[in-house]
Amino acid sequence: MxxxxxxxxxxxxxxxxxxxxxxxxxxxxxxxxxxxxxxxxxxxxxxxxxxxxxxxxxxxxxxxxxxxxxxxxxxxxxxxxxxxxxxxxxxxxxxxxxxxxxxxxxxxxxxxxxxxxxxxxxxxxxxxxxxxxxxxxxxxxxxxxxxxxxxxxxxxxxxxxxxxxxxxxxxxxxxxxxxxxxxxxxxxxxxxxxxxxxxxxxxxxxxLDFQAAQWLIDRKVPQQHGNEHPLTVPTGVFKTADGYLNLAAIGNTMWRRLCEALDVPELAADPELGNDPQRCAQRERVNGAIGAAFLKRSTAEWTERLLAAGVPCGPIHSVDHVFTDPQVQHxxxxxxxxxxxxxxxxxxxxxxxxxxxxxxxxxxxxxxxxxxxxxxxxxxxxxxxxxxxxxxxxxx
CATH class of the missing domain: 3.40.50.10540 (Crotonobetainyl-coa:carnitine coa-transferase; domain 1)
Structure with missing residues (x-):
């Protein structure tokens, strides 16, 4: 039946x-x-x-x-x-x-x-x-x-x-x-x-969702941004001491938490990086600064540290590792x-x-x-x- x-x-x-x-x-x-x-x-x-x-x-x-x-x-x-x-x-x-x-x-x-x-x-x-x-x-x-x-x-x-x-x-x-x-x-x-x-x-x-809305409402043609989010910085993939980490520090609150966790408070205090449009305009500078900080620890260490600070992040799995992940198995x-x-x-x-x-x-x-x-x-x-x-x- x-x-x-x-x-x-x-x-x-x-x-x-x-x-x-x-x-x-x-x-x-x-x-x-x-x-x-x-x-x-x-x-x-x-x-x-x-x-x-x-x-x-x-x-x-x-x-x-x-x-x-x-x-x-x-x-x-x-x-x-x-x-x-x-x-x-x-x-x-x-x-x-x-x-x-x-x-x-x-x-x-x-x-x-x-x-x-x-x-x-x-x-x-x-x-x-x-x-x-x-x-x-x-x-x-x-x-x-x-x-x-x-x-x-x-x-x-x-x-x-x-x-x-x-x-x-x-x-x-x-x-x-x-x-x-x-x-x-x-x-x-x-x-x-x-x-x-x-x-x-x-x-x-x-x-396409928000990418289509950029054109339909704002008449902006979306461009390629690789692993990064087109509208907020910093996001995307960063190299660590032993691999890579996926980061989604979206918005000003996450930005300040990230800077504190990375031990780079001077970035959070910089008035030229105070909001997403400013950080997007200086994307290379921001990514370079936090990228250097990420090289100091392993992916696991950064994941634990950032999650404790309330910053969304995670490892990047190959497909075999996806299915051995404890949460996926749960x-x-x-x-x-x-x-x-x-x-x-x-x-x-x-x-x-x-x-x-x-x-x-x-x-x-x-x-x-x-x-x-x-x-x-x-x-x-x-x-x-x-x-x-x-x-x-x-x-x-």
Missing amino acids: RTGALSRFTILDATRVRAGPTAVRVFADQGARVIKLEIPPGAPGGDDMIGGREHNRADYENLHRNKESLTLNMKAPEGLAILHALVRQADVFIENYRPDVKYRLGIGPDQLRAINPRLVYASISGFGQDGPYANWPGFDSIAQGMGGLMSVTGRPGEGPMRVGIPLADLCAGHFCAQGILAALLEREVSGEGQWVQTSLLESQIAM LGIAWPMRHPELGEVSVVGQPFRLSRNPRQAEPTPAPHQGDQTDAILRELGYDDARIAELRAAVVV
Whole structure:
């Protein structure tokens, strides 16, 4: 029996690569039944994109846990009939094809909601469902560039820099999940589903946040500042006696506390460094002075000293050290999973928890392609003979 806050919902997952599976994973981790629709082996249009099992097993397991897999050729009339039967029982259908593809397949929002008016239909695209760029292929790095993120990432003068994670993909997925949840809540009032849309480009722009506001409100074009905050000094990465430390001494109160902890009271007393605009104007001087002080102690010593003084700071971990950090282990965001082939592994958990609806005790491994095809078809009333015929015809 399924448990979790969303266990009453059934999600049909027609997504691939990353943004769509990221959205679907929110529901799968909270107990929803997720049926992943995959192209049958031998059918035209098979998926050889990054994110498939053959490209990166760890990535695939992390993205597609807690799902069932049904192979289905939606280009075949019999396959479309199976999809329609699933839609009648589903709450959500989510896809991230190029905008025109769903209409050519006959599975657009109006077509599927005509079968089930309560269906919430969700679409993720690169650039939106219409407009001059609607049919451009959407990839994370392209959205990072067009959405402004690369122009404010990296050090001044070194050219645009991509962020080290697929941020546009991930944010589009999470924003899509938020939109689906909003539509499901609204359905409780109206009794009807609706079409939820987001795109990599919109999601990336939304994540610019205060950087976008600098332009929209103040008409200032944000620039690159490397590891430093563009509006307050000192922040960023400083070398210590044995490594590096991340500092966020934001505002005048933090500035005075920092100077005291670093034993450089003359900086706090300098009237030319009394506020953020003044310190920003003399960024190199400020960073040079406190940088010299940081070289006198280890990262651990400075972390303890600054935190005692109420100055936000912390070490900079490599990914392996992230998961050995005591606080990270206490939070339990690495979810243990028993895998029949890989053994005892962990996946990256969701960064929220519900007090009355804890997650399922252990995630289930990502399914092999078509693992649950026969079982799902039997639920829909197909007998073994008919399933064999559908397999022979490469419908499933």
